[in-house]
Amino acid sequence: MYTLSNRLRLFSIILMVVGLVGLIIGFADRPGSIEEVKEMMAAHDAHGGGHGEAQAAGHGAEDAHGGDAHYEHVLHQLQNKPWASLYVAAFFFFMIALGVLAFYAIQFASQAGWSPVLFRVMEAITAYLVPGGLILFVILALSGFHVNHLFVWANPDVLDVTSKDYDALITGKASWLNGTGFIIRAAIFMGGWLLYRHFAVKYSRKQDEDSEGNKWYKKSFKISAGFLVFFIYTESMMSWDWIMSFDPHWFSTLFGWYVFASLFVSGITTIALMTIYLKSKGYMEFVNDSHIHDLAKFMFGISIFWTYLWFSQFMLIWYSNIPEEVTYFITRIEDYKLPFFGMVVMNFVFPLLVLMNSDFKRVNWFVVMAGIVILCGHYIDIYNMVMPATVGKSWFIGISEISAVLLFLGLFLFVVFRALTKAPLLAKGNPYLEESKHFHY
Amino acid sequence: MASKVIHALYIDDDVLMDAVKKVRAEHYHIEEVFCPFPVHGLDKAMGLPHTRLAITSFMYGCVGLIVAILMMNFIMIEDWPQNIGGKPSFSYIENMPAFVPIMFELTVFFAAHLMVITFYMRSRLWPFKQAENPDVRTTDDHFLMEVDAGNHDVDQLTSLLSDTGAVEIKVIDKEDDNH
Numbered sequence: 001m002y003t004l005s006n007r008l009r010l011f012s013i014i015l016m017v018v019g020l021v022g023l024i025i026g027f028a029d030r031p032g033s034i035e036e037v038k039e040m041m042a043a044h045d046a047h048g049g050g051h052g053e054a055q056a057a058g059h060g061a062e063d064a065h066g067g068d069a070h071y072e073h074v075l076h077q078l079q080n081k082p083w084a085s086l087y088v089a090a091f092f093f094f095m096i097a098l099g100v101l102a103f104y105a106i107q108f109a110s111q112a113g114w115s116p117v118l119f120r121v122m123e124a125i126t127a128y129l130v131p132g133g134l135i136l137f138v139i140l141a142l143s144g145f146h147v148n149h150l151f152v153w154a155n156p157d158v159l160d161v162t163s164k165d166y167d168a169l170i171t172g173k174a175s176w177l178n179g180t181g182f183i184i185r186a187a188i189f190m191g192g193w194l195l196y197r198h199f200a201v202k203y204s205r206k207q208d209e210d211s212e213g214n215k216w217y218k219k220s221f222k223i224s225a226g227f228l229v230f231f232i233y234t235e236s237m238m239s240w241d242w243i244m245s246f247d248p249h250w251f252s253t254l255f256g257w258y259v260f261a262s263l264f265v266s267g268i269t270t271i272a273l274m275t276i277y278l279k280s281k282g283y284m285e286f287v288n289d290s291h292i293h294d295l296a297k298f299m300f301g302i303s304i305f306w307t308y309l310w311f312s313q314f315m316l317i318w319y320s321n322i323p324e325e326v327t328y329f330i331t332r333i334e335d336y337k338l339p340f341f342g343m344v345v346m347n348f349v350f351p352l353l354v355l356m357n358s359d360f361k362r363v364n365w366f367v368v369m370a371g372i373v374i375l376c377g378h379y380i381d382i383y384n385m386v387m388p389a390t391v392g393k394s395w396f397i398g399i400s401e402i403s404a405v406l407l408f409l410g411l412f413l414f415v416v417f418r419a420l421t422k423a424p425l426l427a428k429g430n431p432y433l434e435e436s437k438h439f440h441y
Numbered sequence: 442m443a444s445k446v447i448h449a450l451y452i453d454d455d456v457l458m459d460a461v462k463k464v465r466a467e468h469y470h471i472e473e474v475f476c477p478f479p480v481h482g483l484d485k486a487m488g489l490p491h492t493r494l495a496i497t498s499f500m501y502g503c504v505g506l507i508v509a510i511l512m513m514n515f516i517m518i519e520d521w522p523q524n525i526g527g528k529p530s531f532s533y534i535e536n537m538p539a540f541v542p543i544m545f546e547l548t549v550f551f552a553a554h555l556m557v558i559t560f561y562m563r564s565r566l567w568p569f570k571q572a573e574n575p576d577v578r579t580t581d582d583h584f585l586m587e588v589d590a591g592n593h594d595v596d597q598l599t600s601l602l603s604d605t606g607a608v609e610i611k612v613i614d615k616e617d618d619n620h
Binding site for chain 1: 481482495499526527528538539541542
């Protein structure tokens with residue numbers, strides 16, 4: 001049995017408190033009026049403009065505009081910024097748990113023999129789906145009903161022909177993109193995922209108590225196969241709703257896969273990091289180098305899969321050069337050059353070179369290093385999906401971004417490691433356990 | 442000069458793996474193991490040095506990547522620039538995304554083909570070559586371990602091998618170039 005050390009508990013609580021305080025400061029610091037925006041921008045100029053090209057680009061546009069329209073625009077972007085950073089962090093940690101849930105279901109559906117020793121770690125990570133999902137659901141509801149201004153389509157004015165904000169394209173999509181439908185779909189997606197999580201974990205525990213005839217294992221197999229069908233549809237729709245609709249004029253048909261690759265690789269990386277951490281603390285002595293090697297192979301492979309989808313999406317849009325599509329990448333390359341290309345280096349070039357060698361996949365600190373870079377890279381990936389449509393040129397990694405990550409990281413660690421104490425670390429009833437223990441490559 | 446070798450046949454890869462470990466633990470020299478299919482971990486159990494084939498593959502891949510870059514630069518930029526889809530080919534870097542699939546394919550092509558050819562050369566395999574395996578059953582369902590008898594006591598070695606689960610043991614006088 002794992003016991004949660006006081007140090008880890010304290011560490012996660014401190015992270016949550018610091019994150020929460022930082023986030024409150026971030027929300028309180030939002031400019032309330034155009035005058036405040038002007039003051040802030042003047043202060044930035046006094047600093048000597050040491051805030052990178054995004055800031056410089058913003059000033060260039062300001063001169064061209066002249067009037068207050070630009071300041072109002074910046075005001076809205078800066079008012080969005082803490083909300084957007086909260087959204088990115090909430091989604092990022094939720095998607096880690098969701099990726100692990102999908103990976104867990106695949107282990108059952110494919111009757112994998114190597115992985116049962118890791119099942120309890122996976123079950124613990126998916127425990128975050130409950131609190132993380134509830135928080136994300138509240139944020140989604142607030143955004144879908146336009147309490148904040150994250151989603152353009154949630155603004156009732158875009159459907160009003162007489163309004164200056166009227167948007168014919170969004171009006172055409174309103175039967176799908178409306179607050180009520182959005183929140184009903186979110187409830188269905190999350191409800192289905194949580195339901196599977198509840199029963200899969202329950203059956204796994206029951207199988208430990210009574211492995212006679214593998215009755216519970218067979219049930220796990222059935223619901224896992226069913227869940228995967230449900231998941232791949234709902235995950236795809238989730239990516240349209242929760243992420244692609246930030247740019248409601250733009251669409252990409254492989255977006256669901258692209259988000260899936262991101263959440264899958266983040267989830268697998270988290271399993272590897274947690275397993276290595278637990279081993280370093282003297283737990284999970286039954287996990288050997290070959291298990292770590294296999295997880296690292298998955299990290300390597302899915303990183304390349306992610307790149308394949310990222311590039312497929314990019315190249316087709318770049319080559320055809322259709323204005324309504326290509327605007328997505330023009331915004332990102334002009335205003336988000338560093339995170340956009342930096343993320344490709346972190347998510348592709350780095351894991352490719354570091355994890356290519358077979359022996360390196362068995363060296364724990366190599367896997368940890370690659371894993372941390374991959375996780376940071378996929379945070380930036382989500383950041384690039386959300387920020388351009390919500391804060392535009394006014395982005396920077398500031399107090400609200402860092403605090404939001406700390407808050408959810410603290411919550412994630414707290415929930416996951418507490419869930420780990422609830423059951424023995426070895427799923428002793430699993431019929432493939434012996435094969436998994438003797439797994440060698 | 443003739444040397445004595447012992448051929449021990451097995452019918453299960455797990456039994457073979459255990460046998461290899463036991464024979465090596467007794468400090469006998471295993472010349473070769475013939476298998477109908479690749480057995481995971483056998484190279485480690487036999488104490489063979491780690492293969493360098495992967496390193497050659499990486500280098501071949503790099504060569505393929507460079508060939509693709511130079512080739513596309515010559516074909517599409519230098520020799521015959523065209524305007525495709527409103528993207529005039531006057532600069533390699535600006536047209537690079539269009540060449541990425543070719544770079545990828547040639548990297549894989551070079552790495553895979555040259556690695557296989559290297560493997561054939563390294564294992565001295567070529568078309569119409571006489572098979573080296575001493576017993577045709579190793580191409581079907583038997584595993585054969587060839588142990589160098591050397592100066593050891595043959596009877597002792599034979600009994601050790603039969604203890605490890607060999608189904609058949611033969612002592613062979615091997616001529617040096619009698620392949």
